[in-house]
Amino acid sequence: MSAPPFLSLVLTGRNDDYGGSFVSRFFRVLAFNLELLAERQLSTEVVLVEWCPTPGRALLGERLRDALPARFRERVTTYVVDNRYQDAMSLNPQLEYLEFVAKNVGIQRATGQYLLTTNTDLILSAAMGRALASGTLQPRCVYRANRIDLKLGIDDSTLHHELLDNPDNHVPRRPIAPPLYAGAAGDFTLLDRETFHQLRGFNEIYRMVRIGVDHNFLVKAQSSGVAIADIGPPIYHVAHLASYQTSKHIASRDQAHRRWGRVWHNHDVIYDNREDWGLRDAPIERLSDGIWKLGFDWRAVPPLVDLHRIVLPGMTPPNG
Amino acid sequence: MSRHDTPARRRSGIELLRSGYGAAIVLSGSSVSPMFSGLLGLFGLARAAHLHAATERVNTLKAQVADARQRNEAARRDATQRKQQAAEANDRVAAATQEVERWKGKVAAFRDKRERLKQAEQVIALTRGHLLTMETKLDVLEGAITVLDRRTRNSVDYPAGESTGKAPAPTTPS
Numbered sequence: 001m002s003a004p005p006f007l008s009l010v011l012t013g014r015n016d017d018y019g020g021s022f023v024s025r026f027f028r029v030l031a032f033n034l035e036l037l038a039e040r041q042l043s044t045e046v047v048l049v050e051w052c053p054t055p056g057r058a059l060l061g062e063r064l065r066d067a068l069p070a071r072f073r074e075r076v077t078t079y080v081v082d083n084r085y086q087d088a089m090s091l092n093p094q095l096e097y098l099e100f101v102a103k104n105v106g107i108q109r110a111t112g113q114y115l116l117t118t119n120t121d122l123i124l125s126a127a128m129g130r131a132l133a134s135g136t137l138q139p140r141c142v143y144r145a146n147r148i149d150l151k152l153g154i155d156d157s158t159l160h161h162e163l164l165d166n167p168d169n170h171v172p173r174r175p176i177a178p179p180l181y182a183g184a185a186g187d188f189t190l191l192d193r194e195t196f197h198q199l200r201g202f203n204e205i206y207r208m209v210r211i212g213v214d215h216n217f218l219v220k221a222q223s224s225g226v227a228i229a230d231i232g233p234p235i236y237h238v239a240h241l242a243s244y245q246t247s248k249h250i251a252s253r254d255q256a257h258r259r260w261g262r263v264w265h266n267h268d269v270i271y272d273n274r275e276d277w278g279l280r281d282a283p284i285e286r287l288s289d290g291i292w293k294l295g296f297d298w299r300a301v302p303p304l305v306d307l308h309r310i311v312l313p314g315m316t317p318p319n320g
Numbered sequence: 321m322s323r324h325d326t327p328a329r330r331r332s333g334i335e336l337l338r339s340g341y342g343a344a345i346v347l348s349g350s351s352v353s354p355m356f357s358g359l360l361g362l363f364g365l366a367r368a369a370h371l372h373a374a375t376e377r378v379n380t381l382k383a384q385v386a387d388a389r390q391r392n393e394a395a396r397r398d399a400t401q402r403k404q405q406a407a408e409a410n411d412r413v414a415a416a417t418q419e420v421e422r423w424k425g426k427v428a429a430f431r432d433k434r435e436r437l438k439q440a441e442q443v444i445a446l447t448r449g450h451l452l453t454m455e456t457k458l459d460v461l462e463g464a465i466t467v468l469d470r471r472t473r474n475s476v477d478y479p480a481g482e483s484t485g486k487a488p489a490p491t492t493p494s
Contacts, residue, residue, distance in 0.1 A: 090467065269456045
């Protein structure tokens with residue numbers, strides 16, 4: 001049995017052309033990030049959660065395996081989640097993707113010493129590679145990073161550090177600030193695996209939204225005595241039409257509710273996930289090399305309503 | 321030569337002086353021997369120089385007494401004034417002490433109010449937290465009801481003739 005990797009990249013996505021040319025962008029970004037981490041000799045695994053794949057389309061995991069350079073293929077494990085989980089778990093029929101439940105599936109199964117939950121279009125900077133390899137990461141500390149948006153329409157067909165680090169290509173954005181270092185937290189949440197498990201991942205009690213769940217995790221971490229820090233170097237994000245930052249201004253109210261859900265009390269009210277968070281008890285079967293299927297079983301589905309698990313920060317949560 | 325045997329005195333000869341308790345003849349001269357002085361003493365007489373010296377001493381003592389009386393008077397006045405000042409100062413201290421006590425009372429009252437405000441703020445924060453928690457729980461309940469409603473509608477298939485949207489039959493009073 002090989003030693004667990006230092007870092008697990010936890011990602012979620014599906015082959016649905018989200019944001020246009022999703023798949024090609026994802027593959028390009030992932031290959032770039034893996035190359036950067038390999039240069040720093042960081043042992044890395046990729047945990048991809050393919051949440052409720054679009055029927056009739058090839059699996060994203062399969063396409064990824066075919067597209068990635070051979071040296072990276074064995075580092076990727078894909079968990080394909082049965083489509084029925086979306087309907088069984090959602091508390092908002094308009095919402096199409098339970099992103100943070102999907103990420104919890106990955107966090108529950110990742111084996112790395114540190115887990116970086118991020119998104120498929122987030123690019124690590126060279127400085128970030130150095131920071132991750134510096135040996136200075138501490139357990140019980142959520143590391144956050146400033147996200148730099150690259151200008152919409154920039155040619156990102158070939159990624160390289162000169163393109164990313166050039167300030168002319170950046171869109172100004174308010175920097176993250178203490179105490180929570182919040183702001184697009186879903187793009188970069190780095191924490192040791194043990195603490196991630198102690199906190200039981202992201203909120204999967206309030207399964208009604210996609211926005212603010214990352215912020216809510218920071219509130220929970222802070223109220224649980226876990227430190228939060230800015231890791232220093234930035235990450236890059238190539239703007240696209242479907243990204244929240246771009247489309248929140250142009251989407252209709254109905255569209256916004258469907259994509260992200262409505263505004264909620266994510267700064268004030270936290271959660272205490274059940275012990276079987278992240279579909280822990282879902283039956284699993286191997287589809288092919290590195291691709292696993294989480295089959296549907298009602299026993300793996302948390303109850304629709306679990307009100308005593310909605311708590312205030314600082315209040316003693318119930319035992320799992 | 322003693323300081324009383326001035327040339328003027330030597331020239332003055334015998335002077336007669338009357339003291340407070342009897343007459344005395346005073347002789348003045350530089351050549352009076354101690355034996356003569358003793359002899360004069362037998363007759364109740366004294367040398368003029370001695371008389372002068374005694375008079376001077378008396379005058380000096382009188383002046384000193386007057387001066388002492390004056391000083392005593394001044395000291396008495398001063399003491400009276402100081403007593404008055406002390407009494408005034410005592411009054412002021414008493415008033416200031418009273419003021420301090422009054423302010424102490426006010427400060428204690430302010431502290432008490434501040435403490436109660438803090439407690440009220442904590443209660444408000446906690447109440448607000450509970451309110452937000454309740455709203456969040458209501459969100460979840462609403463979501464669950466919506467989901468269950470949808471599931472019910474999808475699972476229950478009514479035959480075409482059994483529309484539930486029919487208006488109820490009018491009721492007539494019996």
